[in-house]
Amino acid sequence: MDAAVDAAREKLKNVTPLKRDCGRVCGAACCRPLEGEETGMLLFPGETEAYAGREDWKIRRTARGDMVVCPGRCDREERPLSCRLFPLLPLIGEDGKIRVVTDLRARAVCPLARQGKSALDPAFTDAVREAGELLAQSEEQALFLDVLKQEQAEIAELLKQFRIQN
Template sequence: MPEAIERARALLEEITPLAEDCGQVCDGRCCQATAESVGMLLFPGEEALPMDEGFRLQPAEGGGTLLTCAGHCDRALRPLACRMFPLFPYVGEDGRVRAVYDPRGWRLCPLVRECAHVPLQREFVRAVRRAGRILMEDPACAAFLRQNSAEIRELDRLTGLGEERPPIARRRP
C-alpha cells in the first residue's frame, strides 16, 4: 500500500465533518445500502490493507476497486473515501488541491444539500485538503485524484451545482 494513503488515512482517523455525529441527523445514510450508495471507491493500492470482515471488493465499472460493506465496520479499518466523505480533495486544472463537496454525494448526504446552511468543522476541511496534497505525492494516487476531479468538474458543469457550492466549508458564524 502506498505510504501516502497511510498518511492520509491517519490525518482523518478521528476528525469528522461536524463536531457532533452527523449520522444522527440522517440515520447514517452513507453507511446504508441504498439506491444512491453503490459502495466506496478505493484509492490505488488501498485494497492491500487489512479489511473488516464485512467488506466486499469488486471491480468498479469505470476501473479500480469498489468496496461494499455491511453497514457497520471497525472504524480503524474504514477506507479513505469514507473518512473524507462528503468532501473530496479536488485537483483543479491549475494543479491546486482544494477540499470540495462531492457532487456525487448530493442525493445521499444532507450535508452536501445543506452546505450553505450547515458549516463543516474547519479542521475536517483542512485535513481533507492536506490529505489530498499528500496523495498527490504518489503518482497512482495523483492520477486517481485527477480522474475523479475531472468527473466532479463534468458533473458540476452538467448540474450547475458547482456554482452554488462553496469550494470549502464556511466558518461557523
C-alpha cells in the same frame, strides 16, 4: 498499503464532518446503500489489499477502480479513505494546489453536502486539504485525483443540463 493513502487515512483518523456524530442527523445515510443497490465505496489505488478476503467485505472491480461493499458498520480505523473524506473531496487545481470541494455525488444522500462546506467543522475541511496534499505527492494518487476531478466535472455538466431541461 500505499504510503500516501496510509498517511492520508491517518490524517483523517480522528476528525469528522461535525464535532458531534453527524450520523445522528441523518441515520448514517451514507452507510446505508439505497434499496436494491450495493454500490460500495471507491477505493484509492493500493487500498484494496486491506479489504480483500475479509469476511463481510466484498470487492467489486469496476471501470473506475475497485469498490468495496462494507457490512454497513465499521470501526473507525478500518474506514476506507473515501469514507473518511466524505462528503468532501480534495482535487488538484489548475495551479497545482489542492482545492477542497463538496463531492457532487454526496448531495443525493448527505444533508451536510447540500449545505456546503460552511456547515462543516473547519478542522475537518483542513484535514481533507492536508490529506489531499499528501496524496498529490504520489504520482499514482495524483493521477487518481485527476480521475475524480474529471468525474466531478462530468456530474456538474449533467446537473447543468438537467437544470436547463427542467
